[in-house]
Amino acid sequence: MKIHEFQAKDILGRYGIPVQPGKVATTPEQAEAIARECGVPVVIKAQVYVGGRGKAGGIQFGDTPAQAREAAGRVLGMDIKGLTVEKVLVVPKIDIKEEYYVGIVLDRATQGPVAMVSAAGGIDIEDVAANTPEKIVKQPIDMRWGLLPYQARDLMARAGLPHTVVSRGGAILAALSRAFIASDASLAEINPLALTADGQVLAADAKILIDDNALPRQKEYAGWAEPEEANPLEFEAKREGLTYVKLDGDVGIIGNGAGLVMTTLDMVARAGGKPANFLDIGGGARAEVMRKALLFVARDPDVRGILVNIFGGITRGEEVARGIIMAQADLPKGMPVVARLSGTGAEEGRALLADAGLTWGTDMRDGAQKVVAAVTAAPKTAPKATPRAGN
Amino acid sequence: MSILFNRDSRVIVQGITGSEGSYHTPRMIDSGTRIVGGVTPGKGGQRFAARIGDRALGEVPVFDTVAEARERTGADVACIFVPPAGAADAIMEAAAAGIGVVVCITENIPVLDMARAAAFLKEHPARLIGPNCPGLATPGAGKVGIMPYHTFKEGRVGFASRSGTLAYEVVALLTEAGIGQSTCIGVGGDPIIGTPFVECLRLFERDPETDAVVICGEIGGSDEEDAAAYAKTMRKPVVGFISGRTAPAGKRMGHAGAIVSGNTGTAQGKVEALLAAGVPVADTIFDIPEMTKQALAKVGAR
Structure with missing residues (x-):
């Protein structure tokens, strides 16, 4: 089951992973109020179940609360690949210095989850895997222990991330592994994991898929189900x-x-x-x-x-x-x-x-x-x- | 000898008193399978009376645990009909009790439960078939699972399929064409399964009663590609079929494992891998019997 970015970040937050404070708006007026509350400039992000929303104009900026309202007005109701945007996530704009990829996917070959890290973040990881597979480092996760913190740091180091990110990013990845297992996810990605100009490491975007077969025991997430396809x-x-x-x-x-x-x-x-x-x-x-x-x-x-x-x-x-x-x-x-x-x-x-x-x-x-x-x-x-x- | 299951196999049914278990157990007995007992926690001490309509097919004891069932009956094969929430646990229980072949029919098991079970099986070796599969059948010896046994025929062609109903179709076509089967395996439609095609091929290659193998694959994952690489090294001929040629990328086609993601798992890629390994691939299932006959003729099989 697909869930929205704001819901994925909600889950990440429960496991101590830093995310920008922000809220969801369904009207331009709400977006303006949120911008006023969390401080401008803000980013307005379309919440739809498809990738490529940035290219489609689904991510816009507002330097003032009034601009946030206008931007939300443009994004809400927009059609992205056959889906109508009904919600936007409004978050404070951050000054990103570097972008990385951290993710956990289900791997058929190793018959379990595999953690992946790449210094090439902010772009589609499938493209990285296809064009420069050497830029992705992987570690199968042992279901008995989850991803251990040292393994997460090791991945960060092997991916060539800066020393300052190895420790905090490693903690984030280990937390992501806990979130993945506890939520019965089949995919959990933070892309990008952002290093900001003022030295913060946080999840600037997130994607989580929940295993449909686990919904009977993941009742809260089951309640998040929405029409997920254009049809x-x-x-x-x-x-x-x-x-x-x-x-x-x-x-x-x-x-x-x-x-x-x-x-x-x-x-x-x-x-x-x-x-x-x-x-x-x-x-x-x-x-x-x-x-x-x-x-x-x-x-x-x-x-x-x-x-x-x-x-x-x-x-x-x-x-x-x-x-x-x-x-x-x-x-x-x-x-x-x-x-x-x-x-x-x-x-x-x-x-x-x-x-x-x-x-x-x-x-x-x-x-x-x-x-x-x-x-x-x-x-x-x-x-x-x-x-x-x-x- | 067939593979995995034969006339000497002693089978227990986990979830024997549930709706699926109680429906299929008599039908397994009817096919000739020696069912020696069942397991339903909390119902130990009861007896399960097998019947189809008004035809009584005997009684078997019910136990609370697999360990007890194995100790008392000498079972070496387990067939699991336990509902999804407890199915992975049932697999691990069977493996821990020393059951050699564990056949899990259950569909919709949470995938991380299967990841746990797969890890467990590395330390408690058992051959798992499935989950999300119709089980297996050795014509002449019986079936473990839910396959429509009457369409099967004793013979020397090994068969494995990711889909249950497609397996029935193809086996029926083989039988109609006079081509009997040694053992038919439904490997399962989930992303994590116990015995992928390549393992089936290894078992059939070693089986003196199998002359050729038919595998019916589908989109998703790379089990067919792995099988192709192994088939290249086999003495016995393999015939392939791939379903889902018209399936669009990114859409899960029913089976949890049947999805083309990016460039992985396409029907075209699988067909090409098989052809490159010298495995002929049938365009439609109706071409499978003739291609199988040709494969058998090539090895001069009886």
Whole structure:
């Protein structure tokens, strides 16, 4: 789960990591009041879940409270990569002398978190990793002890940071490791870690991702969830326990199991279609889940046909068939649905579909070809939205 | 000999009285698996009566701890259906009790719990399969997990897949084409798993009852690239398939581990790595049986 910079800094603050004092504003007037309170000049920073906000104009400055209000007025409501800015973080401007990178990421190879430090801060660490990997030093974190303070200092020293930063930066990185583990993060970055002209070391920007699987025990952070993508359907799907990803085609896809759904997307593409989404209804889905999934996919105005591809392990074919039949009444008129069932309960499921006058594909390829044909045959002006699609 | 699991394996089920455990245990027994007991803390002393519909499949004892279950039953394989919050603990409990092969079906385990379990396994060696996987099956001997066993067929092709349902599809296609399997492994869809492809390949390479291996990978991570590097050194032929060719970068495609980040984990990179290692890669799953037949013909397999 993504969280905002101000929330990430809130977490850092709880672990003793220095951050600029600041507050969040949702109106220009609030930004002006915050600027007055914490002292000008200030920086106005758009709080959106995408990178590259600086280039998009999402970071502006105010030398006076009135300028802060104007700057916030420009940033609030701004569209950054499809997301509307609804909040800005207002913080005192600092005079940055040097910028470093410190971060902790989950590493598949070492099967745990790895701490990383680079003297090349303030730029995208992926670029540093791609172009000058020698500028990044790494240390796997032992889950029993976390990152020990000496290991953190060692990383600072090996990354070539100034002596004055090694100690304080090391303490910050060790604290970041504690925050990472206690918060069930899957990524925690301070970029830049700033050395100011007056010798302070602080987190000037921060990014934290929380592991979705840990949200049941990270209740406070779970409460911070907001629509995280440009597409509100993705957020709603998450709340309803559906694994949904919006894509840019017009063939809706529903399946069980991530790999099978991915393969179904590939198969539809191969049949000449363009998938509109990825939707995995997971294991053991019942009829009601299937019904909801169909109606959910149909709410995407781009969808002009739906392919249901279910292989039964925990998921039973007759439950899926019942769900498809139940959905018929609420689906947009003329919306083609092609179902393909196999495995546990597939025979029973096919019989139910036949009784209801619905068709199915004999296998995944057949299903993909049938749905692509149906979508291609349908007039472009086919009814697109259900009555519920308006919100 | 198949790998990891055979007719002599003695299996316990952790979480046997839960909804998943109680549904799948009778089905494992029905496939021929010797289930010797179960573990549910607090329900030790009870007996689990296995049945499918009105078909009774015997009773097994339930224990409070894995240590006790192992001592009393001589179990060497554990199958875990424990809910996510306790699943990593269940893995560590099984490893500490000396269970050799631990199969964890559970999905949605917090990743740092798995990081802890992975570190624990370095000091308490056990072969972990999964988590977030359908388990494994050795046709003719039975299954450990939730795979649809009736579509499997005894034979000499090893199989491993990151996705469960995709594995079922491909195994069914192999069976339809008359190609039987030695052992089928669902390695799991999480970023931290116990037995990545390269480990499966090592086991199959050593297995005298396996002639060729099929691996079904997907976007995310570099397990397929690692497998490709090893496949190059193998005596036995490997056939590959990669799903997620149409998946956009930066989007997590269902599995926690299925995400292209930057330039890592792309389908294209994996396909290229496999091809460069001499591993043919199927365009669609429907091409896998024919390619497997060709691979078998090349080694002159029976």
